[in-house]
Amino acid sequence: MAREVNLKVNGEDVSEQLQENTLLVDLLRETLRLTGTHVGCDTSQCGACTVHLNGRAVKSCTVLAVQCEGSEVTTVEGIGSPEKLHPMQEAFSECHGLQCGFCTPGMIMSAIDLVHREESLDENSIREGLEGNICRCTGYHNIVRSVELAATKMRN
Amino acid sequence: MYDFNYHRPTSLDQAFEIFSNSEDASYLAGGHTLLPSMKQRLAAPTDxxxxxxxxxxEGIKSESDELVIGALTNHDEVATSALVSSEIPSIAKLASNIGDAQVRNRGTIGGSIANSDPAADYPAAVLGLGARLVTNKRVIKADDFFVDMFETALEEGEILQEIKFPKPDKSAYQKLPNPASRYAVVGVFIASRNGSVRVAITGAAPSVFRAPELESRLSESFSVEAIENVTLESELMNDDMHASAAYRASLCVVMAKRAVADMLKIS
Incomplete structure (x- = not known):
């Protein structure tokens, strides 16, 4: 059945008629054409679909769009702009925190939540904090360096 | 996943009424078991x-000698709650090691307990502490709650509302996590209160269970040495690609020893 869903995405009001079994990631990608959020495994393991739901990192392949009524969603498109990147995006660029780039949006959204919720981070806590995101290129070293640098930038 | 009718009630009575009037309904909490199951067509509820x-x-509160956690409280809220950390720190630690950060932001304590996955962590804490499970109809003792794999004492449509954990003198949880999923290959929760010891084991068998021999030995002498030579029967243990039954039986004692060592460190 179709149902009206109202939420905020990247600060803008969104109101859409959706099938009730629509996943949040499909609302973002297919309806709103925000294709920065990726679908990797579709089984809540890889983290490529990570977005912020009311400020916290979640896997948008495992949330129904109708559950987000009245919520605020932020995707990778909503954290910065090409002219003014988010400090996490800057750090991924400076430290070359990506190889093929497929996992990058999810990594960035998880890493921002990680920096927000942890008072201090070191290599181990970053690796543990990013357990819900998989990089098939295995480019973890530079991803960890990127998050370390971004944490310093975000706290200054 | 197949289509379904979606309902968002604002009270328990309303939720129960919708359930009663539906053909084959499922309650949705954090959705981190139900939605993946529906994608795989392992579950296809009409509602x-x-x-x-x-x-x-939702919510966490302390009521005299019990810590009360609302069923819809997510794992991250439990893991980072100052109240949980001061009253029963082993529960906060258990919650902090479930799945990954994104899963902990959605998955709920009530969902985990009501689902009774054989490898879930929370059932060990519920049974180990001898919690009371409050539903919209009654209060169920932990010892009567877990029936079998994915099966609990909850009746059709009954809703788990909150979990009341008695505060122990000391408690600890130790698990060997599956390296990919972080589910417990074997997890052991031990609690001591007024000299009596409860040991609950998850991951090892179709459902969480108590280990009477470990309990009686630890009640007699609370030390790692007291359970050094205990052997658990591997006959009823799970045997799968993650671990053989014999390995799981051995892990039960290893994890129990680690939990005891943790508890002895707490002054």
Missing amino acids: IIDLGGISSL
Whole structure:
């Protein structure tokens, strides 16, 4: 059945008629054409679909769009702009925190939540904090360096 | 996943009424088991009743000698709660090691307990501490709650509302996590209160269970040495690609020893 869903995405009001079994990631990608959020495994393991739901990192392949009524969603498109990147995006660029780039949006959204919720981070806590995101290129070293640098930038 | 009717009640009574009037309904909490199961067509409910709109199901409070956690409280809220960390720190630690950060932001304590996955962590804490499970109809003792794999004493449509954990003198949880999923290959929760010891084991068998021999030995002498030579029967243990039954039986004692060592460190 179709149902009206109202939420905020990247600060803008969104109101859409959706099938009730629509996943949040499909609302973002297919309806709103925000294709920065990726679908990797579709089984809540890889983290490529990570977005912020009311400020916290979640896997948008495992949330129904109708559950987000009245919520605020932020995707990778909503954290910065090409002219003014988010400090996490800057750090991924400076430290070359990506190889093929497929996992990058999810990594960035998880890493921002990680920096927000942890008072201090070191290599181990970053690796543990990013357990819900998989990089098939295995480019973890530079991803960890990127998050370390971004944490310093975000706290200054 | 197949289509379904979605409902978002704002009270337990309303939720139960919708359930009663539906052909084959499922309650939705954090959705981190139900939604993946529906994608795989392992579950195909006609009606989804989202409990997310019932605010009375959330929250953590301390009531005399019990810590009370609302069923819809997510794992991250439990892991980072100052109240949980001061009253029963082993529960906060257990919650902090479930799945990954994104899963902990959605998955709920009530969902985990009501689902009774054989490898879930929370059932060990519920049974180990001898918690009381409050539903919309009654209060169920932990010892009567877990029936079998994915099967609990909850009746059709009955909703787990909150979990009341008696505060122990000391408690600890140790698990060997599966390296990919972080589910417990074997997890052991031990609690001591007024000299009596409870040991609950998850991951090892179709459902969480108590280990009477470990309990009696530890009640007699609370030390790692007291359970050094205990052997658990591997006959009833799970045997799968993650671990053989014999390995799981051995892990039960290893994890129990680690939990005891943790508890001895707490002054």
